[in-house]
Amino acid sequence: MTAPLHEPTAETAPSAAEEAALASADAKAVQGRSLGRIAWERLKRDKLALAGGVVVLLLVVVALFAPLITGILGQDPDEYHENLIDPLFGTPTGSLGGISGDHLLGVEPVNGRDILARILYGARISLLVGFLSAMVAVILGTVLGILAGFFGGWLDSAISRVMDGLLAFPQLLFIIALVSVMPNEMLGLSGSSVRVFVMILVIGFFGWPYIGRVVRGQTLSLREREYVEAARSLGAGRVYILFKELLPNLVAPIVVYSTMMIPTNILTEAALSFLGVGVKPPTASWGQMLSSAIDYYESDPMYMVVPGVAIFITVLAFNLFGDGVRDALDPKASR
Amino acid sequence: MSEKSEDAAVTNPAQSEGAVLSKDAAPGETLLKVTGLQKHFPIRKGLLQRQVGAVRAVDGIDFEVRSGETLGVVGESGCGKSTMGRLITRLLEPTAGTVEFEGKDITHLGVGGMRPLRRDVQMIFQDPYSSLNPRHTIGTIISAPFRLQGVEPEGGVKREVQRLLSVVGLNPEHYNRYPHEFSGGQRQRIGIARALALKPKLVVADEPVSALDVSIQAQVVNLMDDLQQELGLTYVIIAHDLSVVRHVSDRIAVMYLGKIVELADRESLYKAPMHPYTKALMSAVPIPDPRRRSAKSERILLKGDVPSPISPPSGCRFHTRCWKATQICTTVEPQLVELKPGQRVACHHPENFEDQAPQDTVLLTAAKEAAELVADEVLAESATTSAAVAAEVAEVAASPTGPAAEETPDAAASDEPETDRDSK
Ligand SMILES: Nc1ncnc2c1ncn2[C@@H]1O[C@H](COP(=O)(O)OP(=O)(O)OP(=O)(O)O)[C@@H](O)[C@H]1O
Ligand code: SF4
Ligand SMILES: [Mg+2]
Numbered sequence: 001m002t003a004p005l006h007e008p009t010a011e012t013a014p015s016a017a018e019e020a021a022l023a024s025a026d027a028k029a030v031q032g033r034s035l036g037r038i039a040w041e042r043l044k045r046d047k048l049a050l051a052g053g054v055v056v057l058l059l060v061v062v063a064l065f066a067p068l069i070t071g072i073l074g075q076d077p078d079e080y081h082e083n084l085i086d087p088l089f090g091t092p093t094g095s096l097g098g099i100s101g102d103h104l105l106g107v108e109p110v111n112g113r114d115i116l117a118r119i120l121y122g123a124r125i126s127l128l129v130g131f132l133s134a135m136v137a138v139i140l141g142t143v144l145g146i147l148a149g150f151f152g153g154w155l156d157s158a159i160s161r162v163m164d165g166l167l168a169f170p171q172l173l174f175i176i177a178l179v180s181v182m183p184n185e186m187l188g189l190s191g192s193s194v195r196v197f198v199m200i201l202v203i204g205f206f207g208w209p210y211i212g213r214v215v216r217g218q219t220l221s222l223r224e225r226e227y228v229e230a231a232r233s234l235g236a237g238r239v240y241i242l243f244k245e246l247l248p249n250l251v252a253p254i255v256v257y258s259t260m261m262i263p264t265n266i267l268t269e270a271a272l273s274f275l276g277v278g279v280k281p282p283t284a285s286w287g288q289m290l291s292s293a294i295d296y297y298e299s300d301p302m303y304m305v306v307p308g309v310a311i312f313i314t315v316l317a318f319n320l321f322g323d324g325v326r327d328a329l330d331p332k333a334s335r
Numbered sequence: 336m337s338e339k340s341e342d343a344a345v346t347n348p349a350q351s352e353g354a355v356l357s358k359d360a361a362p363g364e365t366l367l368k369v370t371g372l373q374k375h376f377p378i379r380k381g382l383l384q385r386q387v388g389a390v391r392a393v394d395g396i397d398f399e400v401r402s403g404e405t406l407g408v409v410g411e412s413g414c415g416k417s418t419m420g421r422l423i424t425r426l427l428e429p430t431a432g433t434v435e436f437e438g439k440d441i442t443h444l445g446v447g448g449m450r451p452l453r454r455d456v457q458m459i460f461q462d463p464y465s466s467l468n469p470r471h472t473i474g475t476i477i478s479a480p481f482r483l484q485g486v487e488p489e490g491g492v493k494r495e496v497q498r499l500l501s502v503v504g505l506n507p508e509h510y511n512r513y514p515h516e517f518s519g520g521q522r523q524r525i526g527i528a529r530a531l532a533l534k535p536k537l538v539v540a541d542e543p544v545s546a547l548d549v550s551i552q553a554q555v556v557n558l559m560d561d562l563q564q565e566l567g568l569t570y571v572i573i574a575h576d577l578s579v580v581r582h583v584s585d586r587i588a589v590m591y592l593g594k595i596v597e598l599a600d601r602e603s604l605y606k607a608p609m610h611p612y613t614k615a616l617m618s619a620v621p622i623p624d625p626r627r628r629s630a631k632s633e634r635i636l637l638k639g640d641v642p643s644p645i646s647p648p649s650g651c652r653f654h655t656r657c658w659k660a661t662q663i664c665t666t667v668e669p670q671l672v673e674l675k676p677g678q679r680v681a682c683h684h685p686e687n688f689e690d691q692a693p694q695d696t697v698l699l700t701a702a703k704e705a706a707e708l709v710a711d712e713v714l715a716e717s718a719t720t721s722a723a724v725a726a727e728v729a730e731v732a733a734s735p736t737g738p739a740a741e742e743t744p745d746a747a748a749s750d751e752p753e754t755d756r757d758s759k
Binding site for chain 1: 384421424426446449450453456457458460461462465466467468469470471472473479480483484509511512513515516526529533
């Protein structure tokens, strides 16, 4: 090299050393902070998201231990309490839908089943369908999205067209039609289990293109990054690039979209049960409770309010948490 | 890196040590040879993805890289420099032509076939923000070469990573940190450490400093230079203008629209550039701005934009912007020929050298327009090697306001173009 560029070296070398020295001062104290840890620290500071997260956790616990909790309360979701029903109108006796020390959220009209117990059992259905269908969607969406984005060509065209088609498909009508022609028993399952199983599969199946599109787009942009070229220039094959270079960077968007997908799926389940194609009575579900409450909206408004509030709180909690996760992971804010 | 080959052999101990480190290929021997290299990116359209054309990013180039030297590659944005770099590191598969590394044809080797060669050919990337995976620690990034190549460095991977970090001037304690915890210049040093981990012979650096702050550019360039001396590296350094390349290169290749238009020793190129495009690049960064016409300076402004590489101009690709273009330039493609020892040029009417097509003495209309953006001094110089320019200059001098009507070949024909030299 000739003089012109060597002169700056003399001046800049010490500054480079200084830079290194400065950095070294805190080096021993500070372990590198990964993007994941930074996101977690950010999430911890987001009070609203934390509140949402706590409610979600609570719901999961309640759903898991629904039989235990109702047992402690001495209630059963399917037990009739006709003695608590006004024989003339069919509505619960007492104020606010029959709220009492035994029945904390009152009882149902006509047969007098304990509403709290049914809400707790309904939470199981909602969360089960919400989580599992989101899982189906995430698995399908991730695998197909990566295939489309990473390999491109005709595979990408084919998968993209399928996604377009599914997104345009009237899924609600399809499910209603499907359920009406479905046998009562299949794969060794019967009654409500069949319905739950079918709902998980169908909601998951119609949900994957949402994740698939995001994953495909991310993969397309990530695979052009120079660090992928760098890995290739070191002799890395496709498998290494996919699992070591791309997937770690896809986790964040996948997590974000999964947390946002769960509440949507819970709403879809409620809608299906409301329309009578969800779980079968007597199995409790929030949508179904709402649907039967319609007949009593004047005489027993509490019957409608309770499952409505349950759905509202659940969806809100998931959304708050999901938004928090998204903000925490947002790559634009990371630095 | 200039003069290095001369210094090296005689005086510089670091260099002779470097020669030992690079195992074979004595300085000056051909390390990489490229012949007729082409890369056409197909353009597909429609449902059936039918090919409707191609981007001719690299369109037939020949050059060689000698062991221990630094070859600079310059050209405007989009002229195919990065594509060329990715072809010689075989990140892309050439459409045609051959790439030979140490005499071995590597043109069509697959991922597996290339893997052992990856140790010898490495790349430094342009964007320090996108070249390091944000999810990996620096330790993971710099040790990736060892994992991918199955190499167990002496003293263990961690020790070697720390050694590499200190070699590039970073704190060895930082191997557990993440890329976002470093500045652009530091990241580029990390990229350099990764590229050097396997002690490569050839390093291709694609605009290694253009994303960095000007104050840091020199540091990084100097680091690369020092490492070249210590390790006996051979560099291909890509840049979009001559400012970075001019100090560090032994030889310089100038690219225009997928072609090499001039390839010369640094000294020759600076003393006497022969291709008009080289001359324009050297005069300044080309800015097409007709308003500067009144304030003509030594600067050469190029008319218009770079034409599309999808349908490059016929003949000489530079003829749409060249102030010396004549009829032959639109029809016959000038070949890259060695006009002077160590200086290869592809031009019919080179600067600073005898006209290669003296019979062609009529300037194209486009060339006259292009000439309006060129300083008088430069035009005068150009006239000495082009009868057409000379005639034009003479005519404009005679009737400054008159419309520069197209002359007939007979009128301007001159049997002795050399005699027109003084008709400024
Ligand atoms: N993968 C690709 N597919 C299609 N066209 C491409 C691809 N890569 C590059 N090109 C095109 O090839 C031409 C040359 O690109 P290249 O990146 O090699 O230019 P460059 O000289 O490196 O430019 P810059 O200075 O902007 O980096 C451009 O027209 C570009 O659009
Ligand atoms: S004089 Fe002709 S051949 Fe030479 S650069 Fe100009 S157009 Fe090309
Ligand atoms: Mg480039």
